[in-house]
Amino acid sequence: MQHDRIDSILEQWQQESPQLDLSALAVTGRVMRIARLLEKHREAILADYGLAVWSFDMLATLRRQGPPYQLKPTDLYDLLMLSSGAMTNRIDRLEKEDLVARIRDPDDRRSVSVQLTPKGIELTDTVMSVLFERENRFLEQFTKPETQTFTKLLRQFLLGFDANGR
Template identity: 85%
Template structure:
């Protein structure tokens, strides 16, 4: 069997503290490492389109809402798990780039929605197939059954860790 960096860490801990149960580290260490590597992979793809992971996440969240591709800022920051201050700055940057626009509610001038512009929709419709195709290529090493089993286990783990993570 191949050896990875997490195996090295596990061996070091086993040598230094053999009484420790390292089963969780064997899983969480790999999950964390994979998450970092996937984020770097995603960053490298998105950079070619002038996007960062955060901007893609925001634009993709709006795009998957369906027409008219808009949400209130509070809904956006809830979905993206951000503070309202961070959300305001991000909306400002995307608005400056012409990817979103703020729309005032005619019946309540205090209420605003954030909507994808045509430029934002076109960018998402260009980027998403490329990104998802490249990410699917990473899973080609697994059979369909393995991918389904992996998905099931990850969902189970995530829901146990974050039961309200809907």
């Protein structure tokens, strides 16, 4: 079996502190390393389209809502786990690029929704297609049943965090 960087770290800890149970590090170390590598990969793809991870997350969140591709800012910042100040700044930046627009509620002028523009929809659809195709390549090393098992285990792991209020 091939060794990865985490194996080397585990071997060093085993040598220095053989009494430690390294089971968690064997999993979390790999999950954290994969997360960093995937984030760098995603950042590189998004940069080709003039986007950052945060801007794509906003556009994709609006896009997956379905027509008319809009949310109230409070719903958007709840979904993205941001403060209202950060959300306002990000909406302003995407609005300047004509990717989103603020839509006033005709019945309540104080109420505003953020909506993808046609340009925002087109860009999001283009980027999603490229991004998901490239990310799917990482899974080509696994069989379909392996991918399903991997997904099930990752879901279980994540639900364990959610259940513990983390």
